[in-house]
Amino acid sequence: MTGFNESPEAAKARSRRNIAMALGLAGFVILIFVVTLVRLGGNVAHRAF
Amino acid sequence: MTAAALPHTASETKAAQPARWNDYIALLKPRVMSLVVFTGATGLVAADRPISPILAAIAILCIAVGAGAAGALNMAFDSDIDALMRRTKNRPVPQGRIARGDAAFFGGTLSLFSVTLMWMAGGDLAAALLAFTIAFYAGVYTVWLKRSTPQNIVIGGLAGALPPVIGWAAAAHAVPLNAWLLCAIIFMWTPPHFWALSLYIKGDYEAAGVPMMPVAKGAKSTRLQILIYSLILAPLGFLPVLTHLGGALYAACAAGGGAAFVILAWRLYRSNAGDHEERPTGLYDSKAEGRPARDLFAFSLLYLTALFAALLIEHGLGALL
Numbered sequence: 612m613t614g615f616n617e618s619p620e621a622a623k624a625r626s627r628r629n630i631a632m633a634l635g636l637a638g639f640v641i642l643i644f645v646v647t648l649v650r651l652g653g654n655v656a657h658r659a660f
Numbered sequence: 661m662t663a664a665a666l667p668h669t670a671s672e673t674k675a676a677q678p679a680r681w682n683d684y685i686a687l688l689k690p691r692v693m694s695l696v697v698f699t700g701a702t703g704l705v706a707a708d709r710p711i712s713p714i715l716a717a718i719a720i721l722c723i724a725v726g727a728g729a730a731g732a733l734n735m736a737f738d739s740d741i742d743a744l745m746r747r748t749k750n751r752p753v754p755q756g757r758i759a760r761g762d763a764a765f766f767g768g769t770l771s772l773f774s775v776t777l778m779w780m781a782g783g784d785l786a787a788a789l790l791a792f793t794i795a796f797y798a799g800v801y802t803v804w805l806k807r808s809t810p811q812n813i814v815i816g817g818l819a820g821a822l823p824p825v826i827g828w829a830a831a832a833h834a835v836p837l838n839a840w841l842l843c844a845i846i847f848m849w850t851p852p853h854f855w856a857l858s859l860y861i862k863g864d865y866e867a868a869g870v871p872m873m874p875v876a877k878g879a880k881s882t883r884l885q886i887l888i889y890s891l892i893l894a895p896l897g898f899l900p901v902l903t904h905l906g907g908a909l910y911a912a913c914a915a916g917g918g919a920a921f922v923i924l925a926w927r928l929y930r931s932n933a934g935d936h937e938e939r940p941t942g943l944y945d946s947k948a949e950g951r952p953a954r955d956l957f958a959f960s961l962l963y964l965t966a967l968f969a970a971l972l973i974e975h976g977l978g979a980l981l
Contacts, residue, residue: 624678631681639773642718646780649714 679762683752687735687763688728688770695964696727696823702968703824703842706905706975707831715781719830722778723823725770726790730819732767733798736760738806741868747861767798782830789829793822807869810876817850818843824968838905842968845900848893849964852886852925856957859883859934860950879934886956890925894918897967910970917963924959928952 617625700723704716711719735742735753743754752758758766771794779787801816809815821843828839855873858865859882862874873882898914900906906914933953 618678621678624680627681628679628684631684639777642721642777643780645714646718646777649712650780 679752679757683757684766686752687732687758687766688725689731689735690728692731692820693724693727696820697724698965699842699846699968700724700823700827702972702975703827703839704831705827706824706838706842706971707828708975709832711831716831718781719778719786719827722774722781722786722790722830723826726774726778726794727823729767729770729774730794730797732763732770733794734767734802736763736767737798737802739763741807741870744868745861745864747864771798778826778830782826783833785833785835786826786830789822789826789835793819793826796822808871810871810873812871813854814851817847817854820850821846838900838903841896841900841903841905842971845893845897845967846964848889848896849960852889852893852921853957853960853964855882855886856928856953856960859928859953860957862934874934879932882934883929883931887922887925887929890922894922897963900971906971907974909974910967913966913970917966920959921956921963924952924956928956 697720701720704711704719735751737760738748739751739753739760742748742751748754753760753763771791775787775791775794778790797816797819801812801819805812805816824842824846825835825839828842829835851873858872859874859879862872862879865872866875873885895918897918898911901911901914931949931952933950936949
């Protein structure tokens with residue numbers, strides 16, 4: 612690749628940031644899923660038959 | 661040349677340095693976040709409403725992340741003046757490890773995440789209050805008030821005072837008088853807390869051109885205003901006892917703590933703290949003249965912690981027993 616001179620240290624830091632970002636996004640998705648389950652679970656338990 | 665007129669070049673000139681993951685943690689202002697989480701959790705518990713422990717934990721996480729997001733937006737905007745103050749010059753943006761745009765994007769993204777998740781876990785009211793708090797801190801306090809008026813931390817203190825209201829709203833989907841009482845206590849606590857600090861680091865604010873009260877109106881006026889706010893805060897801190905929000909433990913903390921607060925504020929008023937230049941290296945480092953200011957600053961943290969811990973114990977244990 613031309614025009615992108617990155618030191619090994621910078622590449623490593625960028626890689627770590629990307630992993631942290633991926634973990635953060637995955638955590639957000641999991642939290643949305645958990646909230647949905649808790650909310651949905653409560654509504655299902657209290658539904659009128 | 662005022663700080664506001666300085667170009668935002670510090671980060672751009674050093675932006676080649678790689679950011680570490682803990683630089684992003686530093687952007688969230690973890691020390692501020694811990695106090696916000698504590699008061700937010702107290703509001704949530706003091707509401708005395710049944711809430712799923714999972715939703716409660718997520719609501720508190722949202723308050724924490726929202727506070728962190730506001731901190732990141734603040735650091736993105738304030739990098740020019742942060743670079744001029746010893747207390748803040750080692751932050752990742754003025755050090756050039758994180759670009760201002762990246763910090764702003766980080767703060768903006770976390771704001772969106774926290775408000776969305778709060779909307780799902782705590783409802784409309786809690787999410788709206790969280791969004792308002794972030795916008796108020798980042799938009800009103802940071803961009804406007806901080807650089808333009810010595811009343812900056814008085815009005816801007818509202819952002820720091822709202823977390824118990826957000827926590828209460830997440831649990832009860834309403835904000836009654838008692839929730840606003842907790843907000844009012846933090847609101848009235850903020851000026852004496854910050855002005856006590858700024859009395860012995862006013863040289864830093866002066867260098868950065870930030871019109872904190874001791875810089876704009878002088879140390880004597882600041883000491884008087886600290887005393888006036890303390891005289892209002894002490895009885896205000898006791899009000900939750902009269903509204904039956906606080907019990908015996910809270911009453912003891914509010915009465916004893918309030919009296920000690922006023923005594924320390926009186927000592928500060930009678931002192932010469934802030935009259936001469938003082939450049940301490942740490943938050944609690946102060947020469948003899950600034951000691952009454954440092955004492956009030958340190959005690960103010962203990963006072964607020966004790967009040968909210970008492971409520972947390974009384975309402976938390978009440979729910980468990």
